[in-house]
Structures are given as C-alpha cells and as structure tokens.
Amino acid sequence: MEASSSLLLQAAAQAAGAQQYPSGALYVVATPIGNLADITLRALHVLGLCDAVACEDTRHTAALLRHYGLERPLLAVHEHNEREAAQAVLARLAAGERVAYVSDAGTPAVSDPGARLVAAARAGGYRAVPVPGVSSATAALCVAGDPQPGGFCFVGFLPSKARELEQALQAVAGRVEAQVLFEAPHRIEALARALAAACGERRLTVCRELTKQFEQVDTLLASALPAWLAEDANRRRGEFVLVLHAQDAPAADALAQAEPVLVALVEALPLKQAVALAAQLTGAPRNALYERALALRQQAGD
Numbered sequence: 029m030e031a032s033s034s035l036l037l038q039a040a041a042q043a044a045g046a047q048q049y050p051s052g053a054l055y056v057v058a059t060p061i062g063n064l065a066d067i068t069l070r071a072l073h074v075l076g077l078c079d080a081v082a083c084e085d086t087r088h089t090a091a092l093l094r095h096y097g098l099e100r101p102l103l104a105v106h107e108h109n110e111r112e113a114a115q116a117v118l119a120r121l122a123a124g125e126r127v128a129y130v131s132d133a134g135t136p137a138v139s140d141p142g143a144r145l146v147a148a149a150r151a152g153g154y155r156a157v158p159v160p161g162v163s164s165a166t167a168a169l170c171v172a173g174d175p176q177p178g179g180f181c182f183v184g185f186l187p188s189k190a191r192e193l194e195q196a197l198q199a200v201a202g203r204v205e206a207q208v209l210f211e212a213p214h215r216i217e218a219l220a221r222a223l224a225a226a227c228g229e230r231r232l233t234v235c236r237e238l239t240k241q242f243e244q245v246d247t248l249l250a251s252a253l254p255a256w257l258a259e260d261a262n263r264r265r266g267e268f269v270l271v272l273h274a275q276d277a278p279a280a281d282a283l284a285q286a287e288p289v290l291v292a293l294v295e296a297l298p299l300k301q302a303v304a305l306a307a308q309l310t311g312a313p314r315n316a317l318y319e320r321a322l323a324l325r326q327q328a329g330d
Contacts, residue, residue, distance in 0.1 A: 033097025040072035049077055050157075052121050054149040055128040056142065058135040058161030062240035064095055068161045072096055079125035082117050084132045084141055092130075105129065107141045114148040121154045128159075135163045139184040139210060164238055165208045168269040171245050172206070172233035176274035180206040188215065197226040200272065202319020204283065209270040216268050220253040223272070226315060231273040237266035247273075275316070283320065286310035290317055294324050 047070075049055075055074050060066040075081060076098055082105040083089035089102055105113040120127050129142055136142035146156045165182055181203055186196045200207055211219050223232065228251035236244040244263070248256055250272065257263050275283075289310055293302035303321050307314040 037072060037076055037097060040069040040076070044070040044073040049074065049126065050155060051124045051126055053126055053155040053157050054117065054121060054146065055126060055157045055159055056136050056146060057128045057130050057159040058163065059092060059130050059133060061133040061162050061164050061167070061238060062243075064092075066162045066239060067096065068159070071159050071161055072098075074126075074159050075100065075128055075130075077126060078128040080120060080127050082113070082127055082129045082145065084130070084136075088132050089130055100128075103127075105141065105145055110141050110144045111148075114145045117145060118148060118152050118154070121149060121152070133162075133164075135161065138163070138165070138182070162239070164210070164235075164267075164269045167238050168208060168233065168235040168245075168271050169206070171235070172271040172273065173247065174206050174231070174233070174271065174273040176206065176276065178205040178274055180208060180271075180274075183207050183209045185210045185212075186219065193219075193222055197222055198315065198322075199319055201226045201230075201313075201315030202317075202322075204275045204316070206274040207272045209272065211268040211270065213265055213267070216264055217254070217257055219270075220257055223270075224251045224254055226250075227272060230275065233271040233273065235269040235271070236263065238269060240266070242266065275313070282310065282312040283316050286312035286317060287320070290321060291324060294321050295328075299325060 055078060057071050057074055059071065075093065078100065080101040080103055081089060081093070082103040084106045086102040086104050093099060103113065103116060105117065117127050129136055129145055131140035131142060134140065137146050149156050169180060183200060186209060187193050228249065230250050231247060232250045232253060233245065233247045234253065234256070242262070246256065286306055290302065290306045293306050296302070297305065299321055303314060303318045306312065306317050
C-alpha cells in the first residue's frame with residue numbers, strides 16, 4: 029500500500045508539479061463523490077503540497093488522505109462554524125501558508141460549505157485557486173441524455189418545509205431549461221410526490237449512488253417517480269441527483285406565444301385567475317405561466 033501510494037504521488041508530482049502554486053493562497057479542491065479512483069493527479073499534488081487542509085469533516089478527510097498516503101494538519105470548516113473558522117484559515121494565509129479546502133465529496137462551495145471561506149479569503153486579498161474535478165451535478169447531466177438546448181439551472185437541495193417547497197417547485201416547474209436537484213434518502217419520497225404533482229409530464233433522470241458500487245440511473249416521467257421508488261426498497265437508499273429535463277420545443281414555443289396574452293391578463297386580473305385564463309386561451313403549461321406571471325408582477329412592483 030505504501031509503495032503504491034508513493035508511486036501515485038510521484039506520478040501526481042510529475043504531471044502537475046510544473047505549474048506554479050503560490051504561497052498565501054486558498055486551494056479549493058474537488059474530491060471523489062464515491063469512487064476513490066476519481067481523484068485527479070493535480071488534486072493529489074496540491075493536497076501534498078499544502079501546509080494544512082481545511083475540511084467539512086476532519087474524520088472523513090483524514091481517512092481520505094490516508095488512502096492516498098497523505099497526512100496533513102486538518103482544520104474543521106463546516107456549515108456551523110464557517111464564518112469563525114475562516115479567520116483561522118486567513119491567519120495561515122497571512123503567514124504565507126498554502127491551505128487547501130475540501131468538502132466531504134465533490135466540488136466545494138457549490139452546494140456544500142466553502143463559499144463563505146472563499147469569499148473571506150478573496151476579501152482579504154488572497155488568491156482562491158480552483159482545483160477542479162468530480163461534480164455530481166455534471167456527472168448526472170452527462171448521462172441524462174437531454175438533447176434540448178438552453179443550458180441548465182443548478183437548484184441543489186429544495187426546502188424541507190411544505191410551504192417553502194411548494195413555492196420552490198412552482199419556480200422549478202416554470203423554468204424551460206434542464207434543472208439539477210439534490211436529495212437525501214430520508215426525503216426522497218416526499219420530493220417524489222411533490223415533483224409528480226408539479227412537473228408530472230416532464231422527463232426526469234434519477235441518479236442514485238453515482239460512481240459507487242450500486243449506482244443506478246433511470247429516466248422516466250416525473251409522475252412515475254413515486255411508483256418507481258415503491259417498486260424496490262433499495263431504490264430509496266443512497267444520495268440522489270435528479271435531472272428534470274428541459275421542456276420540449278413545443279412547450280417552450282407555446283409559452284413564448286402566450287406571453288402577450290398573459291401580460292394583458294396579469295395587468296387586469298388577480299394572479300391565479302390570470303394564469304388560469306391564459307392557460308385556457310393559449311394551451312401553454314399552467315406551471316410555466318404561473319412562474320412567468322410572478323416575474324411580471326415582480327417587474328411591475330420594481
């Protein structure tokens with residue numbers, strides 16, 4: 029094990045060592061989301077070069093580093109202490125140290141903690157250097173097979189409270205582009221029911237346990253997700269990434285054509301009544317009309 033780790037670190041140094049790695053900088057390092065072979069050679073080189081590693085969970089990161097034959101001082105920087113712990117990191121940067129930041133899995137500061145730390149470092153005049161790698165969002169998108177143009181929207185975890193979840197799903201249902209959602213196993217059934225109600229006819233790619241031994245990827249209608257989960261208890265285990273596919277071109281075209289009608293109705297009627305009448309007159313998707321009507325009201329208020 030020690031010999032193989034040494035060879036791996038030598039390969040990392042050979043591949044990535046020629047680049048400059050300034051001192052007094054924060055290195056934001058992506059780590060595997062499940063499969064330990066997904067670490068990049070540059071990430072290994074940076075983790076070995078840094079004076080300390082700030083991390084979401086010191087126990088998890090210590091085990092990760094040991095797997096690659098690395099050992100570094102660890103600083104706990106997580107969602108509950110990020111503002112305060114950032115000061116300890118800034119003190120190290122001020123002393124000219126290189127500090128890496130890793131989350132428990134994937135790319136930090138996107139859905140995981142790290143954004144406040146990065147902001148504090150940059151506000152203090154220190155460089156934040158990205159060391160990219162695995163991202164569960166892009167991993168899910170690349171196997172969703174959604175051919176619609178228009179990019180995607182990263183949503184992450186939706187609120188858990190019923191009222192806030194309903195409002196968030198109204199926004200999700202109203203967007204035309206593809207969207208990436210995260211969910212934990214203990215909440216996936218509730219989200220499945222909510223998605224089925226709000227986005228029933230849109231295609232959805234369900235990615236479970238990405239890169240791990242029991243990885244599963246299936247595409248189905250959002251309305252079928254509750255039944256899909258119920259078919260096998262194992263399907264409710266593990267971490268989930270969901271890709272809600274982009275609305276197809278006819279649906280997007282219908283929304284664009286309905287815009288003049290909706291604008292006129294929103295000016296004259298209560299919101300729900302305007303949306304219902306616009307859907308009846310144009311045939312455009314009601315959820316998409318509702319989201320657009322909310323935006324129109326917001327613009328009018330501004």
